[in-house]
Amino acid sequence: MDKIGRFGDFGGQYIPETVMTAVHELEAAYDKYKDDPEFNRELRELYRDYANRPSMLYYAEKMTKDLGGAKVYIKREDLNHTGAHKINNVLGQLLLAKKMGKKRIIAETGAGQHGVATATVCALMGLECEVYMGSTDMERQSLNVYRMNLLGAKVTGVNSGTATLKDAINEAFRDWCSNIDTTFYCIGSVMGPHPYPTMVRDFQKIISEEIKAQLMEKEGRLPDAVVACVGGGSNAMGAFYDFIEDKSVRLIGAEAAGRGVDTPEHAATIAKGDLGIFHGMKSLFLQNEYGQIDEVYSISAGLDYPGIGPEHAYLHSTGRADYFSITDEEAVQAFEYLSKTEGVIPAIESAHAVAAAMKVIPQMSKDQIVVINLSGRGDKDVYSIARYRGVELDEK
């Protein structure tokens, strides 16, 4: 990081003055606690006893044989409590919120995974929870809405703009502007104003630390590639971070190409985005020539965000990480492939990473190793995959 809150030229704190004081307060609290032994002891304990960490690193033998290239390992973030990597970040942020004496938590959610994780930890810690969710997303992820309600959270539908993730973030910012004294904004990805991109990455970097140690134990060496899907980019930053200095490890992000990057319906920010400043950060965004933010599309509600975390934009600009665009069709095929080959139903988001990995694995030699970060489980997606395949499920 070059200066505070910047990754090269990316990042920053482009937010209304009303929330500046709160962001500074958060920055100070995070600086105080991030290396505090007691805070870290509590967090490690929550990771282990509540979230089920460490998540397993599993050798996918059938997939390895079938693809005939590099050896495939799967990092099972889908086995965490609440079924995705999101819990790592939420436990960290809400433990911090408690230390700061905040009683009310707000969050945005796209697919609902971050909302569910936030509602879960709020229940655990006895905090009031309000989750903003685009009304379009509420429809396509109704199960997660009900799940959040069960956990005691209030889910507020957002009808403005495109009624999806970016609008939920807008509304959460507006709420924060109004309730700055009582409220902690728990952002779900490595995005937003500093310190969020750094803080969320720090709470997720346990993924790469574990991969490194687990693979060292199993194979006695580093992987040759680590692959993860990227929406805002938190599971990917978590999976990449401890390998950034290990230049022999190729880092591959998989972003959502929807119906194709040459159609208007995609969310491929790295492939098609331009430099911009939005949601508190300078990064890449899908936008028109006048800077109006585009409506984006992906079969995956967790990847259809028109921007990307600033550290990813930086890793892309320096060439340290490569980003593949994966279409809906490729992701659905990978979703089905992993289910049938390994008996693991991946989140449709994570299926984008599987699809990207399947492009490189056959090109690699048998003595090489690829780790796929399986960021979440796919139960939530079964309905939409069935719909995609034209299958009517009679459950309602």
Added chain:
Amino acid sequence: MKNRIDACFEALKAEGRKALVTFVTAGDPDLAATEDIVLEMFDKGADIVEIGVPFSDPIAEGGTIQRASLRSLKNGTNLDQIFELVSRLRDTTDKPILLMMYINTVYRYGTERFFENCKNVQIDGVIIPDMPFEERDEVKEYADKTGVYSIYLAAPTSKERISMIAAESKGFLYIVSSLGVTGTRSEITTDFNELLAPLRDGDYVPGCIGFGISNGEQARKMADYCDGCIIGSAIVNIVEKYGKDSVQPVGEFISSVREALDA
């Protein structure tokens, strides 16, 4: 040439009057109507007009201005058309005109090109609510070079920061009346004496209070604490209601606020 904003506040001070700053979203219901509304507001007593540049995701705005932005964008309004609008307005008025807009609009247009165009069409200042003091370098060089003023916002949470922000702000300081986003409020409870105390003994630009002011009585009350008041959503509400027939009702509203301010 002296910036029109400075000249405006000097004249008001000499007359012992408070500034009335008014806002309207460009292109709502269309750009021709915006042109008429701006001229009518000046005619009925506005001292400075802020023209809102519509943005797809205006995070500092409440429902009223969000909806106006959306209506305008649906009409295809863009920044080049707004420069042309100001250029036409300059045939008729020599009063201060500002743009209120989000940083991405400036950045994507090209910051240098943006400020050059502002200078060319004689825009006197810009207000960028998502560019706080800490990120001022994003525009400072070009704003200074072109003489276009960058007006900063201070909020009720800015007590420790207000002198620093006021020292950076040019033309005037935009004092946000309450927590939250733009939109009319029935009551404003901020302790302005406390908030503005750090500015009492320094040589700072004038201050104007905005966010939530919806009528003459409120405007009068707010203006007692500072040098003027800013009215936005209350005007946009009228435009939302009357559409292309907004000129007269907006004019009547501005007259009523002016009268209350001068009373």
